[in-house]
Amino acid sequence: MLIDSHAHLNFKAFKDDLADVIKRCDEIGMKVINIGAAFDTSQRAVVLASEQENFYASIGLHPIHVYDEEFDAKKFQDLINEKVVAVGETGFDYFHLWQALEKHNKSVEEVKQKQEKLFRDHIKLAKDNDLPLIVHGRNGKDDPNAYRDIYNVLKDEKVNRGVIHCYGGNLEEAKQFVDLGFHLGFTGIITFDKTETLREIAKWIPLDKMLIETDAPYLAPVPFRGKRNEPSYVQYVAKQIASLRAETEDEIVDITAKNANKLFNLK
Ligand SMILES: [Zn+2]
Structure with a gap:
């Protein structure tokens, strides 16, 4: 079974034809985890998960939205259910x-501290x-330290369960995350030109740490x-990874599904 471990069917990009997109997921019989990026889209992901048997939700406030709303942990806590x-x-x-910086008149250091908090x-x-x-x-144009800083926080907090989604760091950092116990998520970026580093990482990564995702609609x-991207296209990510490795496309689909089922305890 195909699993898209990171999609945003809860976003506006799908408001006009969500039923058709869901139908295409059902036709393949795939599972989808929809990811919240603010309180309202987290709520929406939870609603979708309650309506669709094969849909699950993740809730949170994306680092680009840290000044758009207050992070109210209690409100997020109240969203949590078995899906x-x-x-x-x-x-x-x-x-x-x-x-x-522009919108909220903050310094680089202030924004970074807020994201860390x-x-x-x-x-x-x-x-x-x-x-x-x-x-x-995500690294900045002239600031390659996002993954290093993530690693330091994860290590400091002794977290070892999760995924670095849409992985965009280097191979050395990838090894550090895998050593911590983290999975790495691969998106359609791996099918683009000039993504040699990412391809090297896909060749290297231990099978039990690999996840595939769309990050749809992106x-x-x-x-x-x-x-516009959609969950059924995650097949093309599996195909591309298989072309780089000894495993077949079907094997990549099966292994990444097994990993997602285990990591997220999908029923
Ligand atoms: Zn995302």
């Missing part, structure tokens, strides 16, 4: 820092509920690049 299988996405985003709050929520963590990292794989 909520993770906390996040949370972490460090140094790519969109300038937005916070919220990252640690999410870790607490995950620990309190014995849930894995969905971590978002990052549609080739041959849909530039279009």
Whole structure:
């Protein structure tokens, strides 16, 4: 069974034809974890999970939204039920820092500290509920330290259960995360040109630490690049990884499904 471990069918991009997208998921018989990025989209992910047997939810406040709303841990706690299988996405985003700088008149250091505070709050929520963590990292154009900083917080908090979704660090950092016990999530980016580092990491990664995801509506794989992404396209990520490794496409699908079922305890 195919599993998309990171999608956002809870986002506006799907408001007009969600039923059709869900139908295409059902036709393949796949599972989907929808990820919240703010309180309202977390709530929406939980509703979708309650309506669809094969849908699950993760709840959190994305690092690019740390100034858009207060992170109210109690409110998020109240969302948690048996279909909520993770906390996040949370972490460090140094790519969109300038937005916070301009919009909220903050310094780089202030934004980073705020992201760190919220990252640690999410870790607490995950620990309190014995849930894995969905971590978002993105380096800035001239700031390659997002993954290093994520690693330091995870190590400091002694967290070992979760995924670094849409992994975009280097091989050395990938090894550190895997040593901690973390999984790495691969998206359609691996089907794009000029992604040698990512391909090296996909060749190297131990099978039991590999997850596949779409990050839909973003990052549609080739041959849909530039279009709106959807969970059924996660097949193309599996295909691309298989082309780099000894395993077949079916084996990659099976192994990543097994990993997702285990990590997120999907029923
Ligand atoms: Zn995402």
